[in-house]
Amino acid sequence: MNIVIIGNGPAGNTLASKLDSEGVKVDLYSNEEVNFYSRIRLPSCLGDLDKLNSLCVKNEQSYIHHEAVVAIHRQSKTVLLADGTSKHYDKLVIATGSNPLIFFNQSGLEGIYTLRSFHDAVKITNDLVSPVCVLGGGLLGLECALEINKLNHSVTVVQGDSYVLNKQINETAANIVSQKCMERDNFNIICSTLAKSVEGDKRVEKLILSNGDILACNTLLIAAGVRPSTSLAKGCGLDISKAIKINQYCQTSDKDIYAIGDCAEYNNECPGLLPVALSTANVVANHIIGNKIEYVPPKQLPTRFQADDLLVASFGEMRGKCYSKQVEERYEAWYIEDKKVVGAILIGSKSHLPLAKASLNKEVEDVNVLLDF
Ligand SMILES: Cc1cc2nc3c(=O)[nH]c(=O)nc-3n(C[C@H](O)[C@H](O)[C@H](O)COP(=O)(O)OP(=O)(O)OC[C@H]3O[C@@H](n4cnc5c(N)ncnc54)[C@H](O)[C@@H]3O)c2cc1C
Incomplete structure (x- = not known):
């Protein structure tokens, strides 16, 4: 049986390694040039290329191929690779993760980034210019802002909601956290306002806010949420709502195609969190080797x-x-x-x-x- 997995994030990588250890033949396709790394540790490695490089595993398994999948052909049960070749599958697993929301890219200005991949982290590290603005005061935005400030850059966090970390904590708690952060030199947080536009010559120079404020901004990091990566699934006609719809065994509307991790939606939920990636990978590994374990969304994610x-x-x-x-x-x-x-x-x-x-x-x-x- 040929198992093909698309995506070398924690969902795809975990599944491949579980199947390989069971003696199942797997081919995993990754559109990233680098070996597997911990995505969640990227913010803490910003500004330090050695630290970033140390995130990548040294020796990669031979079943991992660094080639993007560009289309899925369900009738012939093949995936089309970026190099023009095709690969047959008996069972296919889509583990394509999610993509960050990006604004102002039509401005064509330099200095505007999102942080999702190793490549993003390298680009940001090589091009951090103060003052820095971070759009989004959620977990990722605030963590990145603190890390960048530790590198002696002036940072302003712009949060659309009325307080930071609003999905995790209440307003009183958020005020304590904000105050603590703002005790740092050159660290500011502005809430209840949105970024309206950017201005600059070649590189971003100003961030215009909906409350009329204009912030000096030579680097803009956008951390305003993610969208599940569903284009391959859409292209081959699988059922999609917010993400790729799956049943309790992580099967999509085509029983020979599974979806796991950030790109999958179960019971109208696609939380975009690591425990979901690991848990869905485990369900599919078991299903493929003949154990029917039903997916139960991890309940309390502290x-x-x-x-x-x-x-x-x-x-x-x-x-x-x-x-x-x-x-x-x-x-x-x-x-x-x-x-x-x-x-x-x-x-x-x-x-x-x-x-x-x-x-x-x-x-x-x-x-x-x-x-x-
Ligand atoms: C900076 C950061 C910090 C985070 N911190 C936390 C945290 O503290 N706790 C938590 O629970 N979650 C956190 N998350 C979210 C967590 O990383 C994701 O939930 C998790 O990575 C999802 O795993 P995944 O394998 O589904 O997708 P991903 O990790 O996104 O991996 C998908 C992979 O598929 C590849 N791919 C996409 N399309 C193709 C294609 N056509 N062909 C080949 N490959 C393709 C992508 O390039 C990527 O490598 C964080 C995310 C980021 C970005």
Whole structure:
């Protein structure tokens, strides 16, 4: 049986290695020139080419081919490669991930970037010019902004929502985090405003905001979300909504084609997170070797974020009744519904991480026990 996998991210790479270790013949096609690397560690390596290079695995498996897939032909069960050759598959797995949203590319100005791939990180590293503006105050935007500021660049984060990390934490927590970040030299955060346009001669020089402000900007990093990469699936007529629709075995509308990771949508959800990539890869590896394990979306995906020495952690969901307490930079919010803890936000509260993990989805007698600090 020929298994063909498209994409060498964590979903495709994990699946290929599991199948290979089971003795299944696999061919994985990657459109990236470099060997497999940890995408989530790219921000912490910005500005340091040696550190970036050390992210890539040294020896790559022989089943990985650095050639892009440009089309899927379902009738002949083949994929067409960028070099013009075709490869037959019995089962095909689409693991093409997602692409960052990009704005202002029609301006033709230099100095505008997104960070998704190793190649992006190298380009940014080789071309960082202050002042830097980061569009998006989510996890990726804020992390990149802090890393770039550590490289002695002046950075302004522009966040459309009214506070940073709004998907993970509440407004009070976000204010503590923002304040902590802005204690850094040459670090600013502007919320509740959108980027309207860019101006410059050859390179970006100004970022114009919807509130009328004009920011000096010689490098613009856009971290405003991603869109699942579905063009190959669309081209061969698979069912697509936000992403490629899959069933509980990660099969698409064609039973011989699976989709996993960021490019797949299960029950109207495509969260774009690493645990989903690993978990869907595991389901498909098992399905191909004959074990029918049903995909169960990872439930609580805890978030950890480090703003200098301030640890930010969030668990579960922000719903139900909120009980909170703040002592200087330490803040906790516990969300209780039907007597059960459904979510928790911990800022500067490392010692309560085990408590939050242990309490999630459990009944709580006395909320004061949780807020005991
Ligand atoms: C900087 C950054 C930090 C992140 N941090 C976190 C985090 O802390 N926690 C978390 O849970 N998630 C995080 N994420 C998200 C996480 O990286 C993704 O959810 C995960 O990488 C998805 O894996 P994937 O294999 O589905 O897709 P991807 O990792 O996107 O890999 C898809 C691969 O397919 C390739 N490809 C696409 N089209 C083709 C084609 N036609 N032919 C051949 N190859 C193709 C792409 O180039 C890419 O290499 C982060 C993402 C980024 C960019």
